[in-house]
Amino acid sequence: xxxxxxxxxxxxxxxxxxxxxxxxxxxxxxxxxxxxxxxxxxxxxxxxxxxxxxxxxxxxxxxxxxxxxxxxxxxxxxxxxxxxxxxxxxxxxxxxxxxxxxxxxxxxxxxxxxxxxxxxxxxxxxxxxxxxxxxxxxxxxxxxxxxxxxxxxxxxxxxxxxxxxxxxxxxxxxxxxxxxxxxxxxxxxxxxxxxxxxxxxxxxxxxxxxxxxxxxxxxxxxxxxxxxxxxxxxxxxxxxxxxxxxxxxxxxxx
Numbered sequence: 243x244x245x246x247x248x249x250x251x252x253x254x255x256x257x258x259x260x261x262x263x264x265x266x267x268x269x270x271x272x273x274x275x276x277x278x279x280x281x282x283x284x285x286x287x288x289x290x291x292x293x294x295x296x297x298x299x300x301x302x303x304x305x306x307x308x309x310x311x312x313x314x315x316x317x318x319x320x321x322x323x324x325x326x327x328x329x330x331x332x333x334x335x336x337x338x339x340x341x342x343x344x345x346x347x348x349x350x351x352x353x354x355x356x357x358x359x360x361x362x363x364x365x366x367x368x369x370x371x372x373x374x375x376x377x378x379x380x381x382x383x384x385x386x387x388x389x390x391x392x393x394x395x396x397x398x399x400x401x402x403x404x405x406x407x408x409x410x411x412x413x414x415x416x417x418x419x420x421x422x423x424x425x426x427x428x429x430x431x432x433x434x435x436x437x438x439x440x441x442x443x444x445x446x447x448x449x450x451x452x453x454x455x456x457x458x459x460x461x462x463x464x465x466x467x468x469x470x471x472x473x474x475x476x477x478x479x480x481x482x483x484x485x486x487x488x489x490x491x492x493x494x495x496x
Contacts, residue, residue, distance in 0.1 A: 245271065245272045245275030245276065246268070246272055248271070248275075249271035249272055249275075252267075252271065253267055253268055296369075298369050298370030298371070299369045299370075301368060301369060301370065302365055302368050302369035303364060303365055306362075306364045306365040306368065307361075307365055309357065309358065309361035310358060310361045310365060310382070313354060313355075313357065313358030313361065313386075314358075314386065314389075316354060317351075317354065317358075317386050317389070317406075318386065318389040318390070318396075320393075320395065321393065322393060322394050323392050323393055323394070324392060324393065324394045330391055330392060333390065333391040333392075333396050333397055333398065334391060336397040336398060337398075337399065337400050337403065338400070339399075340397070340399030340400065340401065341399075341401070342399075342401060343401075344399070344401035347399075347401045347402065348401045348404055348408070350405065351402050351405030351406050351409060352405045352406075352408050352409040352412060353409070354409065355383065355386075355405065355408075355409020355410055355412075355413065356409050356416070358386075358409075359379045359382065359383065359409065359410060359413040360417075362375075362382045363375040363376065363378065363379050363417060365378075366378045366379075376414070376417070379414075379417075380410070383406060383407075383409075383410040387403065387406055390403070390406075
């Protein structure tokens, strides 16, 4: 009903514009509204199903998701793929038609790629997909490079392609020697395996978590959600089976 009223109002307003109203426009507008509503409802159900199936995705960092979206919009605006083969061919021809030495343009895309890929990797790691962080970054880089040739109004040139590719190489190098993602060690779990089952304020130093004989600060412990407890208990069992020390301590509020 809402789509019928809106489509009819738009057609009525066209009487005062240099356009001719048509009943077919009303029908197509209503069909588009119905398809959009069905797609939104299906997407909402599908996203809810995925979050229920992969509960770690609910912990994904929303800020990094915004950064990834901004990176893609900045690189591929207006985000409209072209079906014109000549446009794609023109984008490809720009690789040798444009000047190769454009340092400002190249460095701009290097910086954007490093920031965007750092956000992609952190997003994967915050969603408990650390083993796929670098693969996700590589897929995102390839997708941006491909979009430079199939999205309208690009004409990237070799400088942009080298900038994005160089940004991925630079990020890959930085990610390999960084002390750790999300503040933790590079290999294994992002935090020492500290298992938690109950909470209580005012815990003294004797209740503080330890790892390899060192007393950890209070803010060095992970969250106390049910999923985190389950994962950390598994990590504790694995660490103890290999002879490593694993502290099981209470959990307190931030």
